[in-house]
Amino acid sequence: MNSEQSEEARPPEEGRPIGRRVFLGTVGLGALGVIAAPTLQRGMESFLGSMSGKDPTGLTGLLPNGGGFRYYSVTASVPHKGPTNYRLTVDGLVDRPGSYTLADLRALPQTRLVKDVQCVTGWRVPHTPFEGVRLSTLLDAAGIRDTARAIHFTCFDGAYTESLTLDQARRADVLVALRMQDKEIGHDHGGPVRLYVAPMYFYKSAKWLSGITVTDRVEPGYWEKLGYDVDAWVGRSNGRTDEPTN
Ligand SMILES: Nc1nc2c(c(=O)[nH]1)N[C@H]1C(S)=C(S)[C@@H](COP(=O)(O)O)O[C@H]1N2
Numbered sequence: 001m002n003s004e005q006s007e008e009a010r011p012p013e014e015g016r017p018i019g020r021r022v023f024l025g026t027v028g029l030g031a032l033g034v035i036a037a038p039t040l041q042r043g044m045e046s047f048l049g050s051m052s053g054k055d056p057t058g059l060t061g062l063l064p065n066g067g068g069f070r071y072y073s074v075t076a077s078v079p080h081k082g083p084t085n086y087r088l089t090v091d092g093l094v095d096r097p098g099s100y101t102l103a104d105l106r107a108l109p110q111t112r113l114v115k116d117v118q119c120v121t122g123w124r125v126p127h128t129p130f131e132g133v134r135l136s137t138l139l140d141a142a143g144i145r146d147t148a149r150a151i152h153f154t155c156f157d158g159a160y161t162e163s164l165t166l167d168q169a170r171r172a173d174v175l176v177a178l179r180m181q182d183k184e185i186g187h188d189h190g191g192p193v194r195l196y197v198a199p200m201y202f203y204k205s206a207k208w209l210s211g212i213t214v215t216d217r218v219e220p221g222y223w224e225k226l227g228y229d230v231d232a233w234v235g236r237s238n239g240r241t242d243e244p245t246n
């Protein structure tokens with residue numbers, strides 16, 4: 001991990017895609033843990049900061065008016081979806097698989113939560129409202145089978161995945177979010193629908209959510225296969241000691 005981290009953290013050559021390399025760098029930080037992390041994380045943040053002015057893909061830029069959020073995507077582009085073509089499918093170990101439009105999701109009871117957002121690379125955004133449908137509502141509607149233990153999430157960027165245990169997924173502070181900062185979620189923040197896992201590092205909050213598959217075991221998500229913790233409680237995972245997000 002050490003040599004990979006220093007290898008990946010070098011600024012890229014002109015014209016080469018940087019996204020994957022930047023993120024491998026951050027995975028290295030996660031795995032290095034508590035001893036080396038503080039210095040290296042500051043290094044990575046300033047590296048990301050120095051990249052943002054000349055990054056043609058926008059992968060590392062601070063979002064304009066993002067209030068401290070950084071734009072993250074593991075793909076160079078993501079299709080735009082809205083009321084006419086967005087669908088969220090629910091399938092796997094359920095009695096009633098189905099598919100929701102945006103209008104379907106908006107018609108369900110909405111929950112609004114206001115907590116801090118914490119990224120595993122160190123940045124934090126206080127008091128951020130998220131609003132949407134409790135994941136547990138969709139799971140109950142689908143009818144979870146006895147053999148179910150976990151959820152696998154997929155995204156319409158075609159690459160990102162996430163996971164939760166069934167117990168985690170049933171928490172009242174886990175939302176299929178339609179709104180963030182009291183606005184509809186914009187494309188850059190994963191709109192029209194993203195997952196929001198309030199008590200965990202922000203990588204659990206999959207953007208551009210398109211699929212919820214109920215499974216019999218946890219399949220680690222995109223970053224989790226590269227070294228981040230699957231159980232990503234803020235302050236109690238990834239070798240970090242951040243304050244909880246409430
Ligand atoms: N589909 C998708 N979801 C994702 C990511 C991603 O790259 N792709 N990055 C994760 C990480 S590491 C963070 S910190 C947040 C960033 O959300 P933001 O771009 O709204 O700031 O999204 C999470 N969800």
Ligand SMILES: [Mo]
Pocket residue numbers: 072119120121202203
């Ligand atoms: Mo993150």
